[in-house]
Each structure stands twice: as structure tokens, then as C-alpha cells.
Amino acid sequence: MADFDGLQQVTLAPGDEDEAMELSREVGWNQVPGDWRHFIEKGQTLGLRDRSGRLVATSAALPYDGPFGFISMVIVSDTMRRRGLATALVGKCTGYLRQLGLVPVLDATEQGQPVYEKQGFLPQFRYDRWQIAGHGPAPADAAVSSAGPRDIARLDAAAFGAQRPALLKAFLSRPDTVVITEGTSGFALLRRGSRAWQAGPVVSDSEDAALRLLERLPIGAVPLFIDVPQTWRKIGAWLKARGFAVQRSFARMGYHRQEPFGTPDRLFATAGPEFG
Template sequence: MAPIDGPVILSPADVAQAMELSAEAGWNQLPADWRLFMAHGKVFGLFDGMVLVATAAIMPYGDDFAWIGMVLTRKDWRGRGHGTALLKTCIAELEALGRTALLDATPAGEPLYRSLGFEDGERFTRWQGVGGGASAASATPDPAALTAANAAFGADRTPLLIDFSARCPAARRSAPQGAAHAFGRDGRIATQIGPVVGADEAAVAELVEGVVAALDGPVFLDVADSRPLLVERLRALGFARQRPFLRMRKGPRPAPGRANETAVIAGPEFG
């Protein structure tokens, strides 16, 4: 392995150690999420001998932008600038490609990202609750759901959505007449609902209620703060506000997609 002062690109052989970092931080990822980054993006890592001590990942979408996520440092190695160094590696990589960098920041990370030139965008909030455990069959998804979800996001991420659909088919639902579409994935701590797209707030709220009812156990949703009806419905279902996220951007191109159609994101790591 490379010395701690040299970033390397991680491979599936490193997933077990990467999972140790995300689990230590209390994050929700499974090995399948790390493999998505490795298959369709790039994960940078720093090693101290054979021990993976820090990570940061890039997930490209389309030709113009990419998401930065999974900026993690093992507890005993924190405070030495390793995470920041890998973040800068990701930024430099995207700048060299002419891509705009996007990320979803926690309040603790916002000052660092602003110091690196990131600008504020939309705000989201994670809501946590419990699924209803209904035994009814899942609603039939609209074949146009992938097209609608990609259009709302602003780039084709079909492989990601297909992976989510296989991992959590109960969350793969569409509202009547294609007014809204939902996807989701399994997680280490909770099922993560998202993305959910649709401009009709009532249709989105009803669709999300149906997904929640069909799931067992803990559930997370990262909801746009511009969706008060959905938030109201989640509160009524017993969901509680967990943490905020701020979407931030650095680069030559404006934020992609159609913000008025994005109700729930796929998670801060995927956008």
C-alpha cells in the first residue's frame, strides 16, 4: 500500500476497511454503496501501512458535474488534515476535467467547504421514522420513472437507480399518471427512501406515505426544505428531524436538474 502521504484509488478489495470508516462514523452505507462508487466513480484513500485511515469519493454524472462524498477519517487519525487533503484531491480531479463539483454538507462541514470556494444552494433535512410493515404488494412502478428521475436530477444515473431498485423493490413506486416516482435502498441502519421526484406536492406526499407503509424497521428520508406538505405528513407518521444538509457547488456550471421536481434526494453521498 502507498504511504500515508500519497492518495491511492481504492478497489473492491478495500471495501471491508471502507465499511469500518463509515460504520465508525455512524453512517448508513452498506458494502453495495461503496461498490457503486468504485464501479461508476472513484474512491481515493490514504493508508498508514496496511490500515485505511481516510477516504473521499467522486461520483460523476453526465459530462458536466460530479458529486463528492464519503469524506471520512478513522477516529484515531482525525485532526491531521487527511480528510481535507483527499477533499482537495477530489476538487483538483474535477477541475482538471472541467466538471462542477457538488456536495451535500452538514453544518460542521460548511465552513471548510466555503473556504474552498463552494457556494450555498438548496437545503435539505433528514427525517427518521419507522416503516409500517404492510404486507400488501408493492404498487407497479411506471416504466417512465427512470426517465423522470434522471430529468429531475439533471443527468443520467440509470445504473444507480437500477441498483437501488434491486436492493429495495418495495420503495420502487409511482403515483397514478406518473405524477411522482420513488426509489430507495437498504442501509446498515435504516432503509433510505430517495430519490423521490414530482412537482405535485400532494402526489409526492401520498406516494411517500405508501412507501413508508410498505417498509419494515427504521427509515430515513432527506427531504427538500421546500416541501412543507411532505414534512407535515412525515411528522404525522411520527418521523423526527435528525440533521440538516446544505447543497453546495463549486465550478463553472450552474446547479443541474429541476429543483421544483426534487422532493427527496438519494442521500448526501449520491445527491
Template sequence: MDATDGPAVIKLGVEDAMAGLVLSTEARWNQTEDDWRVFLHDGIVFGIRDGMRLVATAALLPYSGNNAWISMVLVSGTHRRRGLATRLVDACLETARTNGLTSWLDATPDGAAVYGPLGFAPVLQLRRLRLVNSDRASAQAPAAATLDSLCTRDRRANGFDRTTLLSKFAQRSGSRIVSANGAIALVREGRTARHIGPLLADNAAAALALVNAIAQSEGSPLLLDAVASQTAFLEGLTASGWTIERPFQRMRFGSATATGEEVPFAVAGPEFG
């Protein structure tokens, strides 16, 4: 079959948020309907339908400085091994090339094996961790921090601005930005667990202390995506009850347009970078 044969690749709209959520829920991912609305409103989401049913997606979310994140590459179990994901990623890459954007993504090991031959180069590794049961204590919750403080620190770490994204996270019900001793993090709702990230800190001890304080003030399961090179932080998490679920490989297509001044301890999530 020719690569152009088969059902058409289409652009999705905000009205497709629930259909996208069905796909990510089938994959047991943590995204909410609000997350899908970010991609559909601020980015470009390509999809493939079988009749009226949405069966595959891929999203391109632009950031400042000619950068963009590719994510939400999903194919329903009933339609896998038909080349749908490749077609959708190709659509994202072509759109990025047309607009002069450097593309980034966080890939599973299987995904990295696919994206490497397409021209993506590895950058850093992540580890997804989960904490199911935290020991809630009467210790004071970490202090609230401002959105401006988080955006400034996040921009320093990434080399590009994500104020629009972080603002939307912060405005959601249940979200909070907290800080202590040179560490700052955003905590937000997810479908199956609350997510900590991005997390920026002066050192591993400060990062761990803030995560522990967050865990002690939360009653729900928690997820975070730690940067693997932050070894002391990662070891501290596993020693305190966090379980590593899976690795991700951050990859870039094209030349870097900016360089971060510090390495984060945890990122906003593989779908957002």
C-alpha cells in the same frame, strides 16, 4: 508539516469495499457494501492508510453533463484533526478540474464551514428524517413503477442523467420503485434503515400520500432526505411521526452545467445527490 507530508493519498479498488464499510459504520452512516461498490466501480475513491488499515476516504462519482458528486469524506476517530479529509477533498477537486467536471456535495453544517472557503457555493438545504415505528395497515401497497419512468423524472429534476446509478439501486434485492397520483420513489436497503429517495411528485399532497403508503407497507425503520424548501411536505412528515435528525447543505464548485425543471421532494441521499 507540509501539505504533501504524511501518508500517501492512494486510489482504492473494489476490493476495498469492506474496509470502506468499516469507516462508514464507525461514523454510523447508512451505507451498505453495495453502496461502496458503486463508488469504487463507477467513481474514484481516494484513501489514506495507516499501515494496512484504511483510515480516511473521499469519493468522486461522475454523472452526465460534466457533473460529479463528492462524498464519503470519512476519517477514523483515531486519525482526525490531521488534515486528512482536506487532502482527500483536494484530490477529488483536482481530479474534477482535470476532467472539466463541476463538483457537487451535500455537507453537514461543520462540513459547509470548511467547503465554503474552498470555493463551494450553497445551492439548497436538505433535512434527514427518520421514521422508526410506522403504523402498518392493511391498505394496498403502492403500485410498482418502471425504472424508465423514475430515470426520466429524475433527469428532469436534476438536469443530468443518473440512469446507471438508479439501475444499480433498482437491481438490488429488496429494492422497489413505486408510484401513485403523480408521485414516484425508489425504496432500497440501507445498513440501519431502508431509504426512500429519490422522490419526485407533482405536489406535496401526492408526495406525502406516497410516503405514507410506503411506510404502511414496510416493517423496517425508514430514512429520507427531504428538500427543505418543500415546506408543506416537510411539515407533513413531522406531523405524521418522522423525526428530523440533521440538516445538510447542498453546495456546488464551479458553474452549473444544467438546470432542473422541478425540485425533488427527497433526494437519493447526501452521498449520491
């Protein structure tokens, strides 16, 4: 049972993203204020405040247009851990998505996977976060070429398993987002994070085609994260040869569902563990 003694549960509202960013920084995550703003405006983002009013824990449930929604941003300040708060917050997000008729899905670290399994989540596939320090200049933005925003949304939905046009629109509207396309069959995004640039999603019709997209990104020129399903060993070897190393691994997990959504053989990098 969670120990909520002295804590007040709140629903975060626009304007709370700066406080939420303080928690992201405390745990060393890569979000920017616009990410938090998206959770707050498009989903249900819960917070716990201590007696002083300080935000000490968060969780977010983001419904997608499809059979599932995503749970993420489960952060507990160091001074509040080991009280069952994270488990309780995940439970609240799970209940929220189920009330909407959606299957709750989340991405778990290796340490978190056993905890989520006890809550009814089953592993669907694993992916590795590759990282490189990079010391080059920030990449210039690249215009969408032969694939437009609608094509990108269509390709993403087919690979991911649900439509998320609002999220993609938010990514594409950022002035420093890099967009690489290959005809109308594949795309790769690169966006700025607080600690590193994030590559993904990367969607294509083959691993070789996905590699062609990656070769056109400024891979290795800037601090960069990319989250690649473990099945894509050619991409892993390509990243390793360019100086990347695996930071950690994640498991995509579904609530009482082990079969992945979408078309996993077209998904070559995820949008990150906060968005799926």
C-alpha cells in the same frame, strides 16, 4: 497543509468495500457494501492507509452524465482527524471532476459547510434528514408498475440535473428495493441501508402528488431516513405528525456555482448525501 506523514494514498479497487464499510460503521453512516462498490467501479475512490496498511480515510468522486459530478464518502478515522486530511481529499476529488469538465457538487453538514465554502463551494439549497425508529417488519419489494426503469431514469435526470442510469439500475436491481410510481409522472424508491431504510429519490410534479407517493411507502413501519428539501413544509409537517424528527440538516453545494442544477421544484427527497 495536510499532514500525510506515514500515510499512503491509494485508489480503492473492487474487493476493498468491506474495509471501507468499517469506516462507514465507525462514523455511523448508512451505506451498504453495494454502495461502496458503486463508487469504486463508477468513480474515483481514494483511500489513505497507515503504516500497518489499515484504511484510515476515504473520499469518492462520482461523475454523472451531465454538467456535474458528486463528491462524497469523505471519512477520516477518529485517530487521524485534525490533520487536514478531509480538506485535502476533497481537493483531490474536486480536481479530478474538473479535469473531466464537470462542476463538483457535494452535500455538506452544517459543521462542514464553512470548511467547504473556504474551498470555493457555494450553497444551493438546504434539506433536512428526517428519521424514525420504526419497529415493523421489513417491507416487501414492489414491482415497477406504470413507470418502467427508463421512465424513472428520465424523471430523475430532469429533477436532479444529470443522468445517472447506472446508479438507478444498481438501486432497482437490489432484491429488497421498493418502487412506487404514479403513472409516468413520478416515483419514489425505498432501499435498505446498514442502519435504516432510505427513502429517495422522490420525484413528482407537485408536493401533493409527492405526498401520495409517500403515503404508499411503509413510512414509520421500519427504521427509516428521508432527506427532504426544506422548501417542502407540507411534507415536513406530514412526517412530523407520523413521528419523524429531524436528525440533521445538509446544504447542497456547488463549486463556484450557487444556482441549483435540474428542476428543484420536482425533487421532493434526495437519494442521500452520498449520491445527491
